[in-house]
Each structure stands twice: as C-alpha cells, then as structure tokens.
Amino acid sequence: MQQRYECENCGHQVTIEASAPVPDCCGQPMKALPLEACREAGPEAARPTKPEEPCEDFRGNHQ
Numbered sequence: 001m002q003q004r005y006e007c008e009n010c011g012h013q014v015t016i017e018a019s020a021p022v023p024d025c026c027g028q029p030m031k032a033l034p035l036e037a038c039r040e041a042g043p044e045a046a047r048p049t050k051p052e053e054p055c056e057d058f059r060g061n062h063q
C-alpha cells in the first residue's frame with residue numbers, strides 16, 4: 001500500500017510506500033494525504049454514493 005504526501009509549503013507531492021518514513025520537503029515533514037487509500041478501498045463502481053463525495057473530507061480527521 002502506498003501513501004501520498006504533500007508539502008504544505010510548496011505543494012510538492014510524492015507517493016511512497018506507507019511503511020516508509022515521512023519524507024521531508026522545505027525542511028519540514030510532509031503532510032500525509034489519505035486519497036490513495038480512499039480510492040483503493042472504494043472503487044466508484046462499488047459505491048452507490050455520489051461520485052463527487054470528496055476524499056478530502058478525511059484530511060481534517062487524519063491530522
């Protein structure tokens with residue numbers, strides 16, 4: 001399983017193995033984004049809910 005990280009300073013994103021340490025960018029730890037896991041767990045075909053339901057909603061809870 002992979003994890004996506006985003007730098008809150010410059011917006012740079014990387015996707016690495018979830019078991020890897022949190023990468024640094026601009027001298028600070030990058031912010032983890034749960035988007036990839038969300039997609040893998042729920043393909044659109046298996047979800048009767050509206051497709052525009054944003055995975056971004058989990059961001060606040062994740063931190």
Ligand SMILES: [Zn+2]
Nearest residue numbers: 007010025026
């Ligand atoms: Zn950066």
